[in-house]
Amino acid sequence: MTGRLLIELCDVVVTMDDAGTEISGGSILIEDGVIRWIGTGRPDRGQGANVVDGRRCIAIPGLINAHHHLYQSLTRVRAQEQGLFGWLRDLYPVWAGVDAEGMRAAAAVGLAELALSGCTTTTDHHYVFPNRRTGILEAEVQIAQRIGLRFHPCRGSMDLGRSKGGLPPDEIVEDTDEVLARTERAIAELHDPAPGSMLRVAVAPCSPFSATPRLMRESAALARRSGVRLHTHIAETADEEAYCREQFRMRPIELLDDLGWLGPDVWLAHCVHLSGDDVTRIARTRTAVASCPTSNMRLGSGLAPVRGLLDAGAGVGLGVDGSASNDSGHMLAEVRQAMLVARGRDGAAAMSARDVLRLATRGSARCLGRDDVGSLEVGKRADVALFGSEVNEYVGTEADPVAGLIFAAPASVRHLFVDGRRVVSDYVLGTMDIQEIFEEGRRAARRIRSSSSAGPVSGG
Ligand SMILES: [Zn+2]
Numbered sequence: 001m002t003g004r005l006l007i008e009l010c011d012v013v014v015t016m017d018d019a020g021t022e023i024s025g026g027s028i029l030i031e032d033g034v035i036r037w038i039g040t041g042r043p044d045r046g047q048g049a050n051v052v053d054g055r056r057c058i059a060i061p062g063l064i065n066a067h068h069h070l071y072q073s074l075t076r077v078r079a080q081e082q083g084l085f086g087w088l089r090d091l092y093p094v095w096a097g098v099d100a101e102g103m104r105a106a107a108a109v110g111l112a113e114l115a116l117s118g119c120t121t122t123t124d125h126h127y128v129f130p131n132r133r134t135g136i137l138e139a140e141v142q143i144a145q146r147i148g149l150r151f152h153p154c155r156g157s158m159d160l161g162r163s164k165g166g167l168p169p170d171e172i173v174e175d176t177d178e179v180l181a182r183t184e185r186a187i188a189e190l191h192d193p194a195p196g197s198m199l200r201v202a203v204a205p206c207s208p209f210s211a212t213p214r215l216m217r218e219s220a221a222l223a224r225r226s227g228v229r230l231h232t233h234i235a236e237t238a239d240e241e242a243y244c245r246e247q248f249r250m251r252p253i254e255l256l257d258d259l260g261w262l263g264p265d266v267w268l269a270h271c272v273h274l275s276g277d278d279v280t281r282i283a284r285t286r287t288a289v290a291s292c293p294t295s296n297m298r299l300g301s302g303l304a305p306v307r308g309l310l311d312a313g314a315g316v317g318l319g320v321d322g323s324a325s326n327d328s329g330h331m332l333a334e335v336r337q338a339m340l341v342a343r344g345r346d347g348a349a350a351m352s353a354r355d356v357l358r359l360a361t362r363g364s365a366r367c368l369g370r371d372d373v374g375s376l377e378v379g380k381r382a383d384v385a386l387f388g389s390e391v392n393e394y395v396g397t398e399a400d401p402v403a404g405l406i407f408a409a410p411a412s413v414r415h416l417f418v419d420g421r422r423v424v425s426d427y428v429l430g431t432m433d434i435q436e437i438f439e440e441g442r443r444a445a446r447r448i449r450s451s452s453s454a455g456p457v458s459g460g
Helices: 070-074 084-095 100-116 136-147 176-190 213-226 238-248 252-258 276-284 293-298 306-311 331-346 353-367 401-407 434-451
Strands: 004-014 022-031 034-040 050-053 057-061 063-065 119-126 150-157 202-205 229-234 266-270 288-291 315-318 384-388 415-418 421-425
Touching: 004 384, 004 401, 004 415, 057 353, 057 401, 063 331, 063 353, 070 100, 070 119, 070 434, 084 238, 100 119, 100 136, 100 421, 100 434, 119 136, 119 229, 119 353, 119 384, 119 415, 136 150, 136 176, 150 176, 176 202, 176 213, 202 213, 213 229, 229 252, 238 252, 252 276, 276 306, 288 306, 288 353, 293 331, 306 315, 306 331, 315 331, 315 353, 331 353, 331 401, 353 401
Parallel strands: 004 050, 004 057, 063 119, 119 150, 150 202, 202 229, 229 266, 266 288, 288 315
Antiparallel strands: 004 022, 022 034, 057 384, 384 415, 415 421
């Protein structure tokens, strides 16, 4: 129970409902984590509620991050001039040092950064479980609960080591049967399917070059048996496409189709290198895509055909991707980046500010299979981000403050509510001490650096 809360008289409330309604001078009444009233001015029922002053603020649905690797918060700015495969080869030995304590520190850094950039729901795709280390997934769940974000951890996996023709070293892959048993246990222990859930688990073998076809097929069967969603990386680079052609005589999306991995219960990270046929298959099967433009540009992977996917009717959301290929996890920055990359690829009309905000809210909600978040409407969970318009960079955007939020340099969120609970107040994280998070993160980063067998940071 979170009681009654009235966010009143916002400069504008961007609802992201089907009609794209925006309410000037809008207020939102929240009861027990659910939006009960939304409209202009003050509701009659508002008496007695705790009031948040929304003046000089833009209210949007909390941003939803559809792809991440939180543990990478400890290993930024590495392999600076490498593409995906070289970057992975450099980083795998470092990641062999990941344990529950490191994950706790990394998740706090990554989740705090997401919260402070307006994100209320995030996934995490964790696929590194070296030497059967335990408690890693549980550690990030614990931190997500403390910080107060809605969380969709993916039990990731790799079972195709270098000795069997895969990319990762054998030391960080798991046995196929053990993966399946541990994944089933994680679902049983953590997954909450109830409406308004704060915690849902997905099943997520890592990629075609680190997971065997058997793991892919059996993971899909397990997820469908358990009623949870499926997630993986696909069509990220030209190297991956060449690998799939050589190993399987198929393009990456054809391979997924062959493995029973396209469908409305699947969302795919990246989808950069797609043929026209790939786009059609994704849309026809109602598979969703999490586009990660910053990572794709950082690694030189390419520019995803997001406009083409949307025009074909595919669901597209946004993800910051791991902090080692984004080097941060600022969700509003990713929104801006997605707009700019779509324009760079397909022209200035390819992506408007409202379009891209829809991707980061409704689109990402679709990726995660949620219909109870992603818009500000009566009956939806009260996940609300308020961005202040009093900071200097918005001067001159008064003609369209919503566009200003996306076009201008990415701001920090002023107030953030998740399920009606206050997570950020006046730009300050209220649920954990940010300085302690940073100090613990630095300690954990030093530990992983000294424990790894890898050489010094390259590039720069
Ligand atoms: Zn990723």
